[in-house]
Amino acid sequence: MRIPMGEAALPGTLTVPAGAAGVVVFVHGSGSSRHSPRNRYVAGALNDAGLGTLLFDLLTPEEEDDRANVFDIPLLAGRLVRVTGWLRGHLPVPRVGYFGASTGAAAALWAAAGRDRPADAPGGGRGGGGEDGGKEGVAAVVSRGGRPDLAGPRLADVTAPTLLIVGGRDGQVLELNEVARERLRCENRLEVVPGATHLFEEPGTLEAAAELARDWFLRHLGGSA
Numbered sequence: 001m002r003i004p005m006g007e008a009a010l011p012g013t014l015t016v017p018a019g020a021a022g023v024v025v026f027v028h029g030s031g032s033s034r035h036s037p038r039n040r041y042v043a044g045a046l047n048d049a050g051l052g053t054l055l056f057d058l059l060t061p062e063e064e065d066d067r068a069n070v071f072d073i074p075l076l077a078g079r080l081v082r083v084t085g086w087l088r089g090h091l092p093v094p095r096v097g098y099f100g101a102s103t104g105a106a107a108a109l110w111a112a113a114g115r116d117r118p119a120d121a122p123g124g125g126r127g128g129g130g131e132d133g134g135k136e137g138v139a140a141v142v143s144r145g146g147r148p149d150l151a152g153p154r155l156a157d158v159t160a161p162t163l164l165i166v167g168g169r170d171g172q173v174l175e176l177n178e179v180a181r182e183r184l185r186c187e188n189r190l191e192v193v194p195g196a197t198h199l200f201e202e203p204g205t206l207e208a209a210a211e212l213a214r215d216w217f218l219r220h221l222g223g224s225a
Helices: 036-049 074-089 104-111 148-157 173-183 205-221
Strands: 004-005 008-015 021-025 052-058 097-100 138-144 160-167 188-193
Touching: 004 074, 021 036, 021 074, 021 104, 036 052, 036 205, 052 074, 074 097, 074 104, 074 148, 097 104, 097 205, 104 138, 104 148, 138 148, 138 205, 148 173, 148 205, 160 173, 160 205, 173 188, 188 205
Parallel strands: 021 052, 021 097, 097 138, 138 160, 160 188
Antiparallel strands: 004 008, 008 052
16 A cells, blocks of 8 residues: 655555454664565564554655665654554554664654654654654554664653563664663563574574564553464
8 A cells, every 4th residue: 555645655565454453553674664574574473463564664765865864763753653643544443553673663662752843853844743643542662673762852751561672692782772771661671582683583583572572562452362
């Protein structure tokens, strides 16, 4: 499908099993897209557990040409807020969760903290904020190998239960997650997957991360494996 976003449209893939208690919106990191094999694997695990998923591209190809956009967390968060509002307007979604990887985790937490203020989103005209859909109804957030520290100014405002998943061999990112967790005031947990590096490419590590994410979303969005 194509999700309207002002003058542009964002491509996405929506999967909603019958009777799904909620939908998890995926927010990919820099250099990735809705076709990320790792995110698609996790999405499949969530679908098997009866949860809906939406994978979409946060930026148009033209916007991606400007590398500054790829790391513009307020812009990406505002885009996520608008997509969430679109989702609620087209589906009777009882609960929404966010799954973020790499820089996408920062955008997910920024959006979950609530409506963007103009000062937070200088790119508002491109989808940088100002539309409802972020905080209300965000039932849970999961970060895989994420950079939650990049959402530093908004971490204390996040109310959705948040799970941080980090590879045991991803030392610098693990340290950044530990620092970010200290700033969270919501229910939160840090899970370390032994032997995993940043991309969870080692045998069994991505499966372990997917199981952790699945259980967290089932707990907070509802449904059964």
